[in-house]
Amino acid sequence: MRDPRAVALRDWYDRHARDLPWRVPPGSADRPDPYRIWLSEVMLQQTTVAAVKGYFARFTAAWPDVGALAAAADANVMAAWAGLGYYARARNLLACARVVAGEMDGHFPQTEAELRALPGIGPYTSAAIAAIAFDQPAVVVDGNVERVISRLAAIETPLPASKPEIRAEAAAMTPEERPGDHAQAMMDLGATICTPRNPACVICPLAVHCAARAKGTATSLPRKAPKAARPERRGYVYLARRGDEWLTEMRPERGLLGGMRAFPTSDWSETPAPAPPFAAEWKPVGEVRHGFTHFRLTLQVLTTGAAGNPDRGTFGPLDPASLPTLFAKAHALLT
Structure with a gap:
């Protein structure tokens, strides 16, 4: 039986999906380009959509496919990445592009396990690429999804200890049908409605299913363990x-x-x-x-x-x- 929350979320996404340069709109006959999905997901790690858009446009103009990126000079790629931060991502980006172009004939693998074996691709990124680019029923959990699930299920355990419970809840909600759109819908919901402060619960498509809203605790979730002061x-x-x-x-x-x-x-x-x-x-x-x-x-x-x-x-x-x-x-x- 389909989870009614997933159905409500998908219907909302069909009407309100964000227009993003790497995204194929819901209902389109086109398939997402795995290269563009991979590039966007690597860029988006610990970075906002607003910050990434310009970099994504410049990268895809200079290197429109994985073969072009693989052939690029390291210094040119590192210079184009400057300002985006977390520079190990750029080094891994080049390493991954060269493996895909050189050993896989320019084709990204489609399963989470195969994707995770590539340089710079961890559990989240492999799940996101598998779901969005290849419509695999992968469980995609980023910061937005953690917040949405914590509120839906009223999970009181602070992060990061709550991650296994959040993942289990997210897995139960992930549908076999259109899992890529589901993953992007969860991200969009967290980015535009179920926001960290002042969530717009009155227009949320999952409001009737949200345990935290019923308890009046939505704005306090997800709880986070205190961070140690940085030296x-x-x-x-x-x-x-x-x-x-x-x-x-x-x-x-x-x-x-x-x-x-x-x-x-x-x-x-x-x-x-x-x-x-x-x-x-x-x-x-x-x-x-x-x-x-x-x-x-x-x-x-x-x-x-x-x-x-x-x-x-x-x-x-x-x-x-x-x-x-x-x-x-x-x-x-x-x-």
Whole structure:
């Protein structure tokens, strides 16, 4: 028997689905492009739809299919990704594209298990691609779905301990028919109606099925365990300019902001040691702060007009848009 909640949700989605550049509208005879679904899902990890749209448009214009992306130069892809954050995703994106293009004749596998074996594709992303691109009855649970299910079932256990219960509830609701549309409907509902604050319960298609609404606890769910305070680290970043050229270097492939073009820095720690790339009179011009997943960073920004002979990096033209956000912030202090 079909879950009446899934039926109500699908009917709502057929009328109110968001128009997204990677999405095939409900009722369309076209099938979603697995490449575009995969690219959008990787970009959307820990990032908003609003932030992703421009990047998605630029990527698909430059690299319209997985073969084109696989053939792209690493530096070009990393530069195009700059500002989107979580740069390991871009490195995994290239690795995955090259496996699909080189070993799978450009065709993405259709099952969760096969998708999960590809670089950068975890349990959520594999389920989303399987459901949306290939209409597999996969259970897709992102942050929006966690919120919707927590409220529908009035799950009081705080996240992340409630994840198994949420997944079980989501699985019970996932239909065999049109599972891709169901997955996207759940995401749309969480993004537009069952929002973190002030959910629009009066127009929600699942209001009559929602246990939290009946109890008056919807706005308090999902509960979350208290987060530990992130440690603070400090460091120095060095901006040397020679006419229209700037001193930059490629960060190591492994580690934070790996493979990205950046200004030279010291180590990042509680007590960093200065590490200028060459001897000169370095003038402090301010500080920039940036939050990473596991710590917060404050960099003192120093600059010089001396050319010097750097022991790392090279002078050259610079497009600030190609820099990670942290270094774009430092550059902005001088412009």
